[in-house]
Amino acid sequence: MEQTVTKPKSFQEIILRLQSYWAGKGCAVLQPYDMEVGAGTFHPATTLRSLGSTPWSAAYVQPSRRPTDGRYGDSPNRWQHYYQYQVIIKPSPPDLQELYLGSLRAIGIDMELHDIRFVEDDWESPTLGAWGLGWEVWCDGMEVSQFTYFQQVGGHDCHPVSGELTYGLERLAMYVLGYDDGNAMPFNDPDAPIPLTYGDVFQEAEAQYARWNFDVADTDVLLQHFIDAEAECARILEQPADDPKTGRRIVMAQPAYDQCIKASHIFNLLDARGVISVTERQAYIGRVRTLAKMCADAFVQTKAGGFAA
Amino acid sequence: MPDLLIELFSEEIPARMQAKAADDLKSRVTNGLVEAGLTYSGAAAFATPRRLVLRVDGLTDRSPDVKEERKGPRVDAPEKAIDGFLRGAGVARADLIERDEKKGRVFFAIIEKPGRPAAEIVADVLDDTVRNFPWPKSMRWGAGSLRWVRPLHRILCLLTREDGSEVVPLEIDGIVSGRSTEGHRFMAPGAFEVTGFDDYEAKLKRAFVVLDATERADAIWQDATNQAFASGLEVVEDKGLLAEVAGLVEWPVVLMGEIGEDFLDLPPEVLQSSMKEHQKFFSVRNPKTGRIERFITVANRDTADQGATILAGNQKVLSARLADAKFFWENDLRVAKGEKMAPWLTSLEAVTFHNKLGSVKDKVDRVMELARELAPVVGADVDLSAEAARVAKADLASEMVYEFPELQGLMGRYYSTAAGLPDAVAAACEEHYSPLGPSDDVPTAPVSVAVALAEKIDVLTGFWAIDEKPTGSKDPFALRRAALGVIRLVLENNLHLSLDRFIDAQLVRHKGELIDAVSNDEVTALVEAIAKHGVFGAAYRALKDARNGEDTTGLEAMNDALPDVSVDLLSFFHDRLKNYLRDQGIRHDVIDACIAMEGNDDLALLVARAKALQEVLSTEDGENLVQGFKRANNILTQAEEKDGVEYSFGADPKFAEDPTETALFTALAEAEARINPAMEAQDFATAMAAMAALRGPVDAFFEAVQVNAESEVLRRNRLNLLSSIRGVCLKVADLTRIEG
Structure with a gap:
């Protein structure tokens, strides 16, 4: 009944197995979104596609950035740039838990030896105006994934509800591959002619970004970028739905949402530079949330968002 | 008499919600059954991470037939009214009967409701229960509209009789009831059928599910203490954690592991918090050294390697967590030792305490000043108290407290010690939050008491100054708790202090920040004058006189703002005190009689008076004297009203006619001679006995x-004599407020 699965040998093999597992379960395997984001949820394939009634099913790797987590490449388990693996299925299938457990088997976790637990953890993203209920999934006491049933996104009730799975790839890989120091784990096949570790790929850049994030980034320029992104987002959404040039109805939800993503990332950078006070913090988060809500409002006016002309 | 079994099988229910959910299931279903006319002999509810279960034994087979008579309109009422009555009662015209009533001949409808079979009622009640279940937080899933705590997968609903069991048919949002359930997710996957509760419980156990949470908790505790004992260690008791862990597993397996050597020197509280909050581990202590040396984790399954892989994984996670904690601890110690916590103190400027009351740093400054003033009154060193107030909140900016907020105060103690501050200061960092709950210990060290009082009075005066007082059940800033804290600090340390003085001083500081027209100099001058004159009113008048001719707009603004707030806050304290004393058996009228006296802002004095009064009222003499007092008071009040004069000239013994009158004169003189010095000395017992x-x-x-x-x-002489009696008694307490 329980198939024995070989242990993966590298970070990339874990990603490849997840890709093929979820492809086998019918997900569209997407590529990362081409912008700086704080987490996989920001990908429009999750945020926007969880809105409206159109069914959706996707899986993808999303490189993510959290400037405040920078440790100059010195930490064994914290990087300002890291990877999340994201699965989003709408409506959430009744066997989503079983599908998820299957993915753990696929990357070599033997359910007969490990203790897998679903521990209450409600998810909330104040910047996206989103929340959901679910769990963090524990494997032998370690959080390996976040499992969420989206209830609201961008201020809109989700109906139907999307099921979202987020795997923190570095931590999961360190566990599966048996490494305490993430920088030392093999990125590609350790028997390859040119074996590379995770650290070979990222460690130096981590130091560079940490220095820039914490001390060098020009805060005046960033502040201006924030204001510009905020203004552009609003301007895009102010345009009439009917395009005067083509004569077609084109609601520009996604270009506007790009500006929202930008503003969110710039806020994270400003936060890392330590120029945002505790009281201002809430105000900034509120401003990004306003953008996210506007974009959500626009998305439900598109065909993908369930708008019927 | 069938037995009912219900199981609601879902994805994992949060541990903290399980016990209440089981209770709610039981009460909602049984209440519903009873309302519908069924009875039962017993019921019990259970919860595991994946199921809520209810058994109801000895249910009646059907509800009884009910015959109801309903009175309608008069027979000569308009047709419309009669039709309306027929519709409402659901009967035909021919079924009505007529009867003579006082007001005339009236229609009656006889409505017969046949009893319903139990299964039908159970289906209705369960449907309603599931749809309206009081989860603290619920959700939708898939494309459905039902709300449950997490997706609901199965509804098992069986009525079991001696000759077999039947599924109670119902369907909720696409989930059809049946007789199947599932066992342990990993150890016994797949569904199986059951016939009744005993069969269900037995099959579950075979499928590696212990149904009863208490049984799981007991098994965990038993096994944990045994394993610890075998190694000469003991498990640190934690009932909350035990209940939570029992709610995370269906098949508990207890595993004990080592804490890395590197981490054993962390403060035990840090180890405990780190293990409990993030990992749900129990701490295992060496009783000889008091050190936390191992941990207990509870897995949800047996494995072929006896949990070795699971334990190794948990150990690894713990090491990573503790490495973080150690990193915070060492970084914090550097700031504490090397920089005497200075960067933390500065960063408190950026932390908002409340948008109208400024930053935490502003608060610290105010508390420091008040602690200075309180110190001499509570027997604490002034400079140490101010120093303690200055650093008491420093740890809020430390990395450890950021990670483990529940360690606030305690880390302050460690870090203050590391910074080389005196023990009294370090202790105050931890103790100034106390007492938090009504059963919490009250600090007794003078410096801790000074800071604890200053902090609580500052919070109370602050929220009073911005008019954000508790209303009804709403008390978001825990101000009732703060006031009770002040009361307990004062009473349990038997501190005699005039609360008015400190309330007024701190209100002046708050209002000074809130009112633009008030200058800092005026705040300082007022606070000094309050220290000298005791209360704001006198201080204000003294200052106003001294500044005759100068611009006193600021002072006047203060005088407009302050007295009402001050009076209101003191009466809030008195209300809390009444509650507190009532719990100790002191009558509310006794407290009122004492609150009405001068010096009621000295709570220790107030309570001493109240206790003495209660004591004397419990004697026959005391009780009767109150009657005598009231009689005297009534006669006197009536006479004074009638004559329009006040009889307070002092009676003259030479007009005494009756021997009892003479005796009363003598007794009064004696009583006064005893009462006056006793009151001077605040010896209420003697004064009350004399009375x-x-x-x-x-x-x-x-x-x-x-x-x-x-x-x-x-x-006239006798009325004046009564007046003397009243006067003597009122020196002791306001007996007019005593009831009965």
């Missing part, structure tokens, strides 16, 4: 003498 001793002479006097004598001289 109670008047009972005999007072009673005898009223027995023998007519106060309203015909002779105007005699009458």
